[in-house]
Amino acid sequence: MVDTEIWDFGSGIPTKHLRFLHHKTVGELFICRCDISTCDGLILGTAQPCVALHEGDPTLLRYNSARRNYCLKVRCGHIHISNANSLAELSWSTPQRILVVAMSTKFIEENVASAFSGNIPSLPSRLAIRNDWLLELLLYMRKSLGEPAHCDSACLELLGTSLVIKLHEIFGKRRLYQPSIITGGLGSVREKNIKVYIEHHLTENIRLNDLANAVDLSTDYFRKAFKQSFGRSPWRYIRERRISRAKEMLIKHDQSITEIALNLQFSSHSHFTDTFHQITGISPSKFRDHNSR
Known part of the structure; x- marks a missing residue:
């Protein structure tokens, strides 16, 4: 029976065939830079959409699909794309090293939607492609692995953002879409319901389609209506509400800052600290100290 693995580049947790050398x-x-061991057969998926160099x-590289089997000769500089929505049965003949840039669905929705007028193209998974645009961006990002974690974060x-937009621009498939004219926002009832939904799920992974389904709207319509009602995107609103909840937890609970960060779905202590400082102008530790006196 063929093993199944889901490679999670967000957590940096190794698997039987995947070992992390660097993770930022x-x-x-x-x-991430990773070593992968020889594999005679594996059903493989990824936890996040990603690009691997x-x-x-x-x-x-052998790929078994429902229609036929493929054998690809993969060389240095070839690029693979995973949309995180599908699994592939693969095998490869020798140990390999790859550079991976993975991103959350939230990152894609926040940065790609505006570039495509809210109609985000669907991104198919691809194997062994060559593209000079993507290669140059990936090589720049590879250099960052040698820098301290706090360096060049804005860059x-x-x-x-450039990478994910280029991915969707070159390889994305446009959906048939008729833009709606949003004039009234969500309406008072839906505004109240979505506020309650978000407050109840701040410690969980909230996806855009979950929010839209909670008020019976399409994701594209919901995104635009939400911004008209609240004056900011859903993710910005959720981030602000999580920081507000974090303030309460810092004062009322004995949890460590890292525990609070992970509980509120921030990817790391540093991500939480940066966001907290950006919104409040003070670090979480200083906020806790000032309010514990």
């Missing part, structure tokens, strides 16, 4: 988190962006010697987020 910048907000909702994850940059092949860095090692040439290898034979890396811009590179990540």
